[in-house]
Amino acid sequence: MPRNRHKRAWRTAGLALLSTLLLAGCSRAEIEDNLRFGWPTGITDQAEQMRLLWSWSCVAALAVGCLVWGLTFWASAFHRKKNDELPRQTAYNLPLEVVYTAFPFVAIAILFYYTIVVQNFVTDRTAKPDHSVEVTAYKWNWQFQYDDTTDTNTSEMVKTTGTTDEIPVLVLPAGSKIKFSVHSQDVVHSFWIPEFLYKLDVIPHGFNKDGTLTDPQGQGTNQFIVDIKKGTEGAYVGRCAELCGVYHAQMNFELRVVAPDKYDEYVKARESGKSNSEALKSIGEAPYATSTHPFNPQRTAHNNW
Ligand SMILES: [Cu+2]
CATH class of the missing domain: 2.60.40.420 (Cupredoxins -  blue copper proteins)
Structure with missing residues (x-):
């Protein structure tokens, strides 16, 4: 593919990405909400730490996903079959093989490390409670x-x-x-x-x-x-x-x-x-439970607990 066509394709892809981000975009609260990636809202510091682990794991997964999608797009866009001539054949690229073997190990090690850190925080029982x-x-x-x-x-x-x-x-x-x-x-x-x-x-x-x-x-x-x-x-x-x-x-x-x-x-x-x-x-609070109610043992009753 000629050089300027390359350039044009990249520019179009960049513009598409930018406009998607701008169009999707959003107030701070919405961005924060999106960064939860579906994680429910908790009321404890422990829940917040678990949420952070989840959010960053999703960001990491998306980054890997973008890399894979990018390479897929690049291969299918710029390396399509153009004629019957067989392209240059390559094999045994040692540096590349080391990278794609080492990278998953590093990614797993980082995820494992932070999982243990958060797990220890959530299950910690040494702190003095109020x-x-x-x-x-x-x-x-x-x-x-x-x-x-x-x-x-x-x-x-x-x-x-x-x-x-x-x-x-x-x-x-x-x-x-x-x-x-x-x-x-x-x-x-x-x-x-x-x-x-x-x-x-x-x-x-x-x-x-x-x-x-x-x-x-x-x-x-x-x-x-x-x-x-x-x-x-x-x-x-x-x-x-x-x-x-x-x-x-x-x-x-x-x-x-x-x-x-x-x-x-x-x-x-x-x-x-x-x-x-x-x-x-x-103390000015509702005297009885408001989030649930006692079980009605009548078999015909519509229980909605
Ligand atoms: Cu029980």
Whole structure:
């Protein structure tokens, strides 16, 4: 192909690319949204780190894709069969072979490295949390115990227990580090708040024949820590993510993220003996779950949980 035709083809391709970018383009929010590449929005620092890993992996995959598409386009555009003469035959290009063997290894090594870094961040349990919550799962509900609280009437820690009529609402402050210790009273459940982009198996303690725990040291307790971001106040549904029996699908709870000063007020209200709904009401929050509702056992009812 003559030189100026080459040039023209490249210019046309460049213009097409530029106008696509300009036409697709977009406000900052839209660009950011596109860079999520379909990744859901989380409310924790851990979720954000996972999102970054995903976004950069997609960018890397697109870069490789563009290279492959470019070479495909280049080969089909500029190396079409022009006559019956056989083109120059080449083989055993050692430098090229080294490059295309080494490049995938380097790409995989980089992806592997960042995956491990993010995984270690997400599963890290060494940080000192601001608050700790004991989560107990049982067929088919949840109990949340706030470790750093004392109910003045019972001298026990403040607990919120779900019932058939009332979804348990777990109240936590925005902008804080929370440690969850999850255990089960019966079968395996799974603690899942979709906005954490994380779920953790809730496993039971084993029992000896005399009813004592097989491992009182705490095997049977899984733990994880999340940093709930600032400005994430709201109601988020929580679910059981492990098929655990007949009413597994109704084993819901709600995470209510509130401002830190409201959280302190809430805890004070609970410590003074107020019920969960009374305490929520006293800080100006909806007293009951808003993201999900109790299961209606009527068979004809349209359940929409
Ligand atoms: Cu369950």
